Amino acid sequence: MTFVIHTFPRFLVFSVASILLAFFGFKYQNHQPGLPQKSFVAINAQEDSSRLFLPDDLEATLWAEAPLFYNPTNMDIDAKGRVWITEAVNYRDFNTKPAERLSHKQKGDRVMILEDKDGDGKAESAKVYVEDTLLTAPLGIAVIGNKTIVSCAPNLIIYTDTDGDDKPDHREVLLTGFGGFDHDHSLHSVVSGPDGRYYFNTGNAGPHHVTDKSGWTLRSGSLYTGGTPYNKSNEGNQKSDDGRVWVGGLALRINPDGTGLKVLGHNFRNSYEVCLDSYGNMWQNDNDDQVITCRVSFLQENGNAGYFSQDGTRFWQADRRPGQDIFTTHWHQEDPGVMPAGDNTGAGSPTGIVYYEGDALGKNYRGTLLSCEAGRNVIFAYQPEKNGAGFNLKRRDLISSFPQASERYEWYETDNDFRKWFRPSDVSVGPDGAVYIADWYDPIVGGHGMRDKKGYGRIYRITPKGKKLTIPQLDPNTTNGLVEALKNPAVNVRALGFEGLRSKGDAVVEDVMKLLSAENPFHRARAIWLLAQLGQKGKAEVVKLLQSPDASFRLTAFRALKSVDAVSPYFKQMAEDPDAAVRREVGIALRDVPYENAQESIYQLLRRYDGKDPWMLEAIGTASDGKESEVYSYVSEHYKADPYHFSPQRANLTWRLHPVEAVDELKARAGSDQVQPAERRKALTAIGFIKDKKAADAMVSLSKSAFQDVSTQASWWLNFRKTNDWADLLNWEEATTQVMTPAYRKMLEMKKTVSDKNQPMAARIETAKQMASDLNGGNILVDMRVQGQLPDTIARSVSEVIFKNPDQNIRVVASQFFPRNGKVLKTDFIARMNGNVEKGEKLFANTCAACHKHGKAGADIGPDLTLIHKKFDKNGLLDAIVNPSASMVFGYESYTIVTKKNETYFGFLLSDGANVVLKDAAGQQHSVKADQIKSREKMPSSLMPEPTALGLNEQDLADLTGYLMSFK
Numbered sequence: 001m002t003f004v005i006h007t008f009p010r011f012l013v014f015s016v017a018s019i020l021l022a023f024f025g026f027k028y029q030n031h032q033p034g035l036p037q038k039s040f041v042a043i044n045a046q047e048d049s050s051r052l053f054l055p056d057d058l059e060a061t062l063w064a065e066a067p068l069f070y071n072p073t074n075m076d077i078d079a080k081g082r083v084w085i086t087e088a089v090n091y092r093d094f095n096t097k098p099a100e101r102l103s104h105k106q107k108g109d110r111v112m113i114l115e116d117k118d119g120d121g122k123a124e125s126a127k128v129y130v131e132d133t134l135l136t137a138p139l140g141i142a143v144i145g146n147k148t149i150v151s152c153a154p155n156l157i158i159y160t161d162t163d164g165d166d167k168p169d170h171r172e173v174l175l176t177g178f179g180g181f182d183h184d185h186s187l188h189s190v191v192s193g194p195d196g197r198y199y200f201n202t203g204n205a206g207p208h209h210v211t212d213k214s215g216w217t218l219r220s221g222s223l224y225t226g227g228t229p230y231n232k233s234n235e236g237n238q239k240s241d242d243g244r245v246w247v248g249g250l251a252l253r254i255n256p257d258g259t260g261l262k263v264l265g266h267n268f269r270n271s272y273e274v275c276l277d278s279y280g281n282m283w284q285n286d287n288d289d290q291v292i293t294c295r296v297s298f299l300q301e302n303g304n305a306g307y308f309s310q311d312g313t314r315f316w317q318a319d320r321r322p323g324q325d326i327f328t329t330h331w332h333q334e335d336p337g338v339m340p341a342g343d344n345t346g347a348g349s350p351t352g353i354v355y356y357e358g359d360a361l362g363k364n365y366r367g368t369l370l371s372c373e374a375g376r377n378v379i380f381a382y383q384p385e386k387n388g389a390g391f392n393l394k395r396r397d398l399i400s401s402f403p404q405a406s407e408r409y410e411w412y413e414t415d416n417d418f419r420k421w422f423r424p425s426d427v428s429v430g431p432d433g434a435v436y437i438a439d440w441y442d443p444i445v446g447g448h449g450m451r452d453k454k455g456y457g458r459i460y461r462i463t464p465k466g467k468k469l470t471i472p473q474l475d476p477n478t479t480n481g482l483v484e485a486l487k488n489p490a491v492n493v494r495a496l497g498f499e500g501l502r503s504k505g506d507a508v509v510e511d512v513m514k515l516l517s518a519e520n521p522f523h524r525a526r527a528i529w530l531l532a533q534l535g536q537k538g539k540a541e542v543v544k545l546l547q548s549p550d551a552s553f554r555l556t557a558f559r560a561l562k563s564v565d566a567v568s569p570y571f572k573q574m575a576e577d578p579d580a581a582v583r584r585e586v587g588i589a590l591r592d593v594p595y596e597n598a599q600e601s602i603y604q605l606l607r608r609y610d611g612k613d614p615w616m617l618e619a620i621g622t623a624s625d626g627k628e629s630e631v632y633s634y635v636s637e638h639y640k641a642d643p644y645h646f647s648p649q650r651a652n653l654t655w656r657l658h659p660v661e662a663v664d665e666l667k668a669r670a671g672s673d674q675v676q677p678a679e680r681r682k683a684l685t686a687i688g689f690i691k692d693k694k695a696a697d698a699m700v701s702l703s704k705s706a707f708q709d710v711s712t713q714a715s716w717w718l719n720f721r722k723t724n725d726w727a728d729l730l731n732w733e734e735a736t737t738q739v740m741t742p743a744y745r746k747m748l749e750m751k752k753t754v755s756d757k758n759q760p761m762a763a764r765i766e767t768a769k770q771m772a773s774d775l776n777g778g779n780i781l782v783d784m785r786v787q788g789q790l791p792d793t794i795a796r797s798v799s800e801v802i803f804k805n806p807d808q809n810i811r812v813v814a815s816q817f818f819p820r821n822g823k824v825l826k827t828d829f830i831a832r833m834n835g836n837v838e839k840g841e842k843l844f845a846n847t848c849a850a851c852h853k854h855g856k857a858g859a860d861i862g863p864d865l866t867l868i869h870k871k872f873d874k875n876g877l878l879d880a881i882v883n884p885s886a887s888m889v890f891g892y893e894s895y896t897i898v899t900k901k902n903e904t905y906f907g908f909l910l911s912d913g914a915n916v917v918l919k920d921a922a923g924q925q926h927s928v929k930a931d932q933i934k935s936r937e938k939m940p941s942s943l944m945p946e947p948t949a950l951g952l953n954e955q956d957l958a959d960l961t962g963y964l965m966s967f968k
Contacts (some may be wrong), residue, residue: 051419052460054399057362063436063461066122070455072438074189074352076143077430079493080801081471083114084129084143085438086150089455091137092182094229096180109135111159113151113166114459119470121461127472130159130168136182140189140273144495151184151200153178154797174258175212179221180205181230185249185270192495194278194529195563196502197253197260201284203270204248204307205232213258220246220266222312223912225938226893236312237913247312251282251299265303265339266314273426274299275491277355277367278525279552281384281391285350285371289316289892292867293330294350296371296382297342298391298446300615301588302622305339306332309911314724318910318917318925321685322716323945326864334682336656336689337621340614343382343393347870349375349445352426352438357522358470358489360433361462366520370398370435372424375445375871377401379424379437384431389584390615397460399424399437420873431490432469435462444876476500486530487515487523498530503954506535513541516553525556532560539566546570551579558585568593575604580616583608595627602627603634611648614705621656628659643668644675651679658686660694667698670714671705680710688717693729696721700730723915723927748779755789765797772801778810783904785817795819803945807922811945830882830954831874835962843960847950851921854964862892862944869965877961884942894939899932908943 052060064083073088087110111129129148140151148159148168156175159168180186185203193199203209205228207221219238225231239245239261249268254261264274264282264536271284282299286307297305303312307330309319320329328334331341351372356365364705369382384391397405403420423440430436437460463469474488475481486497501508512534515527528545531538545557558574561567567589575586587605590598602623609616624631632646635657639650643665646654651669654662667674670683684702687695699721701713722732753759753767768790771777781802784790799818805811849858854865868877895918897905905926907918916936917927921943947957 012217021785028171030751052399052401052422053403054462057364057465058462059465060399060460060462061121063116063121063459063564064114064126065458066454066456067426068114068126070457072440072457072459073138074140074426075428075436075438075459076141076189077428077436077490077493078143079431079474079488079490079496081116081431081432083123083428083436083459084141084148085112085114086110086135086138086141086152087112087455087680088137088139090135090182092228093136094182098347107131108133109138110153111138111141111148112137121463121468122457129165130509132157132171134171134173142190142192142198142492144192144492145499146469149174149190149198151187151189153180153183153202153205156187156190156200156864159944175210175254175261177210177218178202178208179231179234179860182226183228183231185227187275188271191273191275192492192498193253193276194280194494194498194526195560196495196498196529196533197255197563199251199253199264199274199276199282201251201271201274202249202266204268205231205270207238208249208250210261212254212261214260216259216261217241218246218250218252218261218263220248220250220263220312222248222308223315223909224248224308232302234316235912238312243828245311247304247310248308249286249305250282264301265299265305267305267307267310267338268494269307271305272351272372273353275353275355275369278522279556280525283355283369283384285345285353287348287350288330289863292344292346292864293327294345294348294373294375295331295342296350296353296369296380296393296395297339297421298329298384298393298615298658299360300339300390300584300618301617302336302591303339305337305768306341310335310337311427311913313913314911314917315909317908317919318718320860321720322712334685335962336658336686337618339618343395345371345373345380345395347375347867348373351424352428354427354429354491356429356435356489357520358429358433359520360489361435362466364547368398369393370427372427372437374423374425374440376405377420377422377424378405379427386581388613388616389580389619390613395668399809429489429491430461430469430471431474431488431493432471433489434469436460437462444873452896458667479504479508482508483511483515484525485519486526487518494526498526501530502533504534506537509534509538509541512538525552528553528556529560529563530565532557532566539564543570546574551577551582551861554579555585558582558589562589571598571601572604575601576608580608580613584616584619587616587623590623591625595630598623598627599630599634602631603638606631606635606638606649606653609649609653611652616654617656620653624657628657629661632657632659632661633743644672646679651682655682655686658689660690660692663687663690663692663698664665670702670710671706671707677709681713683714684710684717688721689725691725696726697727719925723917727770727915743774744776747771747774747780750777751780754784754794761793765794768794768798773805775805775807775810778802778805778807778814782814782817782906783902787904788900792819806907814945830878830957830961833954835958835960837959837963837966840959840961840963843952843956844963848960851944859923861919861921865964872965874961874965877964879958881957881961882947884944884946892943894941894943896935896937896939897928897933898935899928902934906939906943 004621049471069085071088072085074086076084090109110131113127113129114123115125117125135152138150138152142149146161150157154176155173158172158174160170162169173688178187183205185205190198190200204222204224209219211217218240221234221238222236225234244339246263247267249271250263251265251274253264268286271286274282274284276282285296288294316330327344332338351374353371356368367383371380378397379399380395382393401419421441423442423445424437426438427439429434439458441456474485482497482500486494488494512527512530515523518524532542541558546555548554548962574582577583605620635653639647666683666687670680672854687698699714703711705711733882750767750771754764771781795818800812803811851862852858892908905918907920910919911917914930915927916930919925
């Protein structure tokens with residue numbers, strides 16, 4: 001059976017319980033109607049602080065909570081230290097009517113301003129900045145001076161408060177056309193970059209058709225639909241005005257005036273935020289389809305993050321090659337042109353992210369990347385370490401509601417463990433250097449629903465233990481005040497200093513240059529970005545820094561000059577830089593430079609490539625975009641070798657560039673016993689990405705190789721590519737035709753009886769029952785039902801029989817069209833039953849393993865359930881089993897296709913384009929040419945049968961969930 005589980009980040013399902021925060025150890029005074037009055041008094045200090053676990057040198061205080069605000073999705077902090085919150089009370093209004101939750105929210109969602117006026121470390125003031133019908137579940141906010149930028153698909157909205165009364169006097173839709181209305185996979189928050197431009201991202205709920213203020217249009221999509229009633233139409237392989245195909249989730253940049261929209265990275269699933277450090281490095285997290293492959297990544301500019309196929313027409317499941325693990329295939333890590341995925345954080349639902357550059361917490365925390373993991377009740381911390389042109393990301397749990405990570409994974413029998421309700425939706429830095437955490441507060445995460453009518457939420461403030469932090473007084477009317485603003489640890493407060501100093505031009509060059517000797521290296525980097533925009537005098541100082549002995553100065557100077565289009569004279573010089581990160585940036589900058597102008601710089605990059613660095617290899621690939629044949633000609637000369645003895649440099653460059661001129665060499669490597677199996681596989685992959693008949697012919701030849709690993713892989717590539725890139729390159733017609741067996745003929749004769757309206761209904765039903773127990777007959781009945789040829793009376797009569805058909809695919813597909821005869825199962829009752837783990841393991845083997853893996857057992861048709869205990873509590877898992885169609889995993893929605901020849905196919909949609917590929921419940925793939933499709937319908941129900949159709953009773957479900965939730 002196929003579990004249908006949402007595993008992506010979303011905000012939902014608050015059920016504020018009557019014993020709210022009992023273990024947190026403070027007196028709860030903000031009583032709301034419907035919650036019993038209770039007082040909670042701390043036994044000792046160790047049981048107080050609401051209760052977060054963090055390093056000994058830090059402390060957490062509950063800074064604010066409902067009813068000051070509700071349902072916090074995102075936050076920013078202004079120069080006065082006030083916290084601005086986007087609420088999402090109207091989230092999923094198609095599931096929960098706002099009037100049933102908070103009746104005063106009928107005018108749209110709100111932006112709230114929270115303030116600690118008396119300086120006691122807790123907010124006591126809350127005011128509504130705006131309540132707007134354009135706001136339905138906004139997911140992002142940035143406060144930059146008197147402008148408040150709110151991200152709420154389809155719009156990026158700027159509210160401007162011109163008179164300082166904390167009410168907007170002007171509203172402008174800066175950009176519109178983003179997909180994902182009322183959807184988590186939509187438009188996320190803006191952040192001001194060190195270059196003064198705005199950076200933001202959007203998830204893969206497209207399509208995104210956005211025109212900036214200069215008339216440039218972004219067109220991006222994928223085959224992902226669903227999640228809301230509004231996300232019905234989307235498609236991949238769309239070209240933007242730059243002629244490029246951008247896919248799925250995107251990282252974007254825009255000038256403050258709305259011009260200059262640019263894609264900085266693409267093919268994400270749903271990166272919740274992108275953040276930048278002061279050197280200009282971009283960081284993000286991303287969620288997965290399965291339950292084990294979330295990630296935190298360094299986003300290299302122009303990076304393809306590898307979720308969908310390169311054109312967005314196939315889910316990652318369609319591209320999975322023999323022998324690939326889920327993380328590798330999920331993020332296409334063995335495909336040329338895909339960036340390194342970063343840290344595999346496993347199961348979870350990642351949300352907000354920020355780079356801490358302040359000193360208030362202590363120098364040990366300076367340069368720390370903080371990533372919210374709402375699914376795991378934790379804030380991850382990284383201090384990225386340079387590794388060639390990229391970074392090593394070593395993760396640690398910094399802040400959690402549990403003292404040990406293992407405790408929060410033991411989710412069975414934890415229905416009333418309120419520690420698991422800590423769901424950090426965002427993390428921000430205040431102007432005082434404190435860290436603030438917005439807590440959505442919910443018993444589960446995932447599922448596109450809102451059940452709590454109170455919308456409880458809270459904000460924590462993290463400070464050094466025993467130290468009171470204060471908000472600095474910043475005077476924007478003086479140069480010194482602007483410099484102090486530029487040094488501020490709050491990301492968008494720095495924008496005030498940047499804009500104010502930039503407006504003064506070269507008159508402040510000397511003042512800004514003083515920051516180049518600042519003790520905090522991030523202050524130095526900010527000064528370099530600003531100098532590049534302070535006229536010719538400032539720009540000249542940045543040019544000098546290209547020769548600095550400090551590699552971080554050279555890197556930032558190169559990027560800063562690139563931001564003002566003044567970097568091209570220095571390509572060749574910097575391509576020779578000893579630092580790999582600097583050379584990486586040269587490669588990125590060369591993407592759109594014609595070959596004749598870029599060749600010498602590219603050659604320098606090639607000569608310095610060490611044959612190992614994946615970030616540098618991708619940068620070289622970026623530089624060679626559209627110039628692969630010419631670049632490969634140089635590679636062949638510089639790294640001379642016969643195909644059997646390629647150096648690591650030659651092998652990796654051939655794989656990454658894969659021009660048609662390399663086919664013969666790749667074919668020789670793939671079929672040689674002088675080449676290691678891993679390298680043979682890599683050569684086969686390179687051939688598989690060459691869109692040319694010569695490559696297809698080579699793969700045909702390799703499919704006959706004497707080496708089993710080669711022939712197996714080559715056969716897979718042929719079967720795969722015939723449905724997409726090579727569909728028109730070879731004659732794929734099969735040489736044999738199917739022979740109809742006597743048993744099949746018999747079923748066709750019985751079909752005539754069932755279809756004959758002149759026959760007695762009893763005879764038609766009896767004949768249908770005989771067919772329902774037969775493999776061929778079951779398939780015919782399902783076809784009849786799909787095409788409206790089987791009456792409800794007959795369908796109801798045969799349901800018990802067809803759900804016992806010996807073919808699992810028939811049983812699963814029948815669940816879409818035949819009524820299930822069985823009683824309703826109550827999950828709350830089952831959740832209170834004791835489960836037998838050993839019996840549950842046997843049930844899984846007999847019932848579920850044909851579609852799902854759990855550990856080493858099972859199949860890869862449905863989602864992998866090995867780590868499902870890290871994703872759901874018992875109630876959440878039971879709901880997914882008993883109501884499998886309530887919220888289906890992306891990529892596991894089922895479709896029915898009927899061809900013009902009246903052939904019927906059912907299964908998961910793997911690829912959509914000229915050829916449509918479905919994978920049925922038996923794992924078999926079916927390819928149908930799009931022009932031969934008569935009808936295509938997305939099924940409203942999951943392919944997974946309900947438990948009653950599988951003969952499972954309450955105790956069976958208790959045993960099964962006990963097994964799946966057991967922590968091993």
